[in-house]
Amino acid sequence: MSEPKIIYLGPACEAGTGDGRTWAEDNPWPDCECGHRPVQYVLGETFDRMKAERDALQLRLNAADQRIDELVTELANVRKGPCKMIIGDELP
Numbered sequence: 001m002s003e004p005k006i007i008y009l010g011p012a013c014e015a016g017t018g019d020g021r022t023w024a025e026d027n028p029w030p031d032c033e034c035g036h037r038p039v040q041y042v043l044g045e046t047f048d049r050m051k052a053e054r055d056a057l058q059l060r061l062n063a064a065d066q067r068i069d070e071l072v073t074e075l076a077n078v079r080k081g082p083c084k085m086i087i088g089d090e091l092p
Contacts, residue, residue, distance in 0.1 A: 008038040011034075024038075
C-alpha cells in the first residue's frame with residue numbers, strides 16, 4: 001500500500017499568535033509545552049485511493065481465509081479413514 005500525502009495544520013495554541021493556524025506539507029512545529037499537536041490531513045482523492053486498496057486487500061484476505069478453511073476441512077476428512085478421494089483405493 002502506498003504512503004498517503006499528508007498535510008499539516010498548525011497546533012491549536014498557534015491560533016492565538018495573530019497569524020492564525022498555518023498549513024504545511026511537512027511538520028515544522030516542535031512539540032509544544034501545552035500539549036497541542038499539529039493536525040494531520042490526507043487529501044480526499046488520496047483517501048479514496050487508499051480505501052480502495054484496503055478494500056481490495058481485505059477481499060484477497062477473505063478469499064485466502066476461506067481457502068484455508070476448505071483445506072483444513074478436507075485434511076480432517078482424509079485423516080478420518082481410508083482415502084475416498086483416490087479412485088480404486090478400496091482398503092478392507
